[in-house]
Amino acid sequence: MRFIGCKTLLLDNIKQVVDEKAPDAETFCDIFSGTSVVARFFKQWYEVYSNDILYFSYVLQKATIEVDAMPDFFGLRERGITDPIAYFNDMPSEEMELLPQERRFFQNTYAPTGNRMYLNDENALRIDYARNTVEDWKQAGIVTEKEYFYLVACIVEGIPFVSNTSGTYGAFHKNWERRSFKKYEVYRLPVLSNGKHNQCFHMDGAALLKQISGDVLYIDPPYNGRQYLPNYHVLETAAKYDYPEVRGITAQRPYENNKSDFCMKSKVAAAFDELIANARFKHIILSYSTDGLMTVEQIEMIMKKYGKPETFQIYWIPYRRYKSREQGKKEELKEMLVYVEKQVE
């Protein structure tokens, strides 16, 4: 999934640090999981915990981390639906047109019917149809909790493929982009089985760290002022399907209570301090950028304060070159992985 700060390209770098520093580790925690690609990758070898304050991230995690075998959809099979993903993707338009107007939140809000252009009308209705049907199946007890999360995640994962945006949902394009003409399809998420007791959470990272402990803690916080929820509000609403009261031309859902301290210059250092202080993990690995709100010096100071100073190490990953705002001056931005070992009882 297209997502700010997604670490698909850094998976091998993170793995190298884990292999070097924590060869005996058994548990891996991805505390700011986003798309959950890091947690999914490490699920191959470890018992995994994952977490995020975004609900749609939690749904993606539940479907791929906590769900440990492809659900069998027994209740649906009994009703003749052997493959719910194909069931939705093959559904004829005439059938979807039967969905009552008041159950069409996506079409009424994010599509031309609602004077917006995040999705075309037909795709928005496809999402409404699938989402309402899954909710009905849950209410009727036809799908288990795991099946429910799996299906909602597959619905959410399909949306970026047809969204008329440049990747985030802070705004939509004024003209239709090529991808928005494609037919929306529920995306069949792969499920990896590791036979372990993997767990997902939906809460503030620092609060969660008071409850859990383990071997490797991977921390990938936001590093600049862009809050995640306003940039992914459409996916959040697809996951919750809670008919929020949206505002303005961009149809933002309220997010005052979901702001992250990691996106605020005045709060980020204290938030990071609390996180590291609370951590009961022996190996701590932080992903950050030299472009971030925290300076490298602040990070070093905080990680050495709670960890063993002699174990502190920075792994630099050349990332991208671009022209700095100061005219003519070229600046190299770097991603880094920062490691410290912590004494845990």
Ligand SMILES: C[S@@+](CC[C@H](N)C(=O)[O-])C[C@H]1O[C@@H](n2cnc3c(N)ncnc32)[C@H](O)[C@@H]1O
């Ligand atoms: C850089 S992204 C993580 C990207 C992720 N590693 C990936 O590969 O997709 C940062 C994530 O931190 C989450 N976040 C921000 N503040 C948080 C907090 N206090 N507790 C938990 N999650 C938080 C955001 O919702 C966002 O998904």
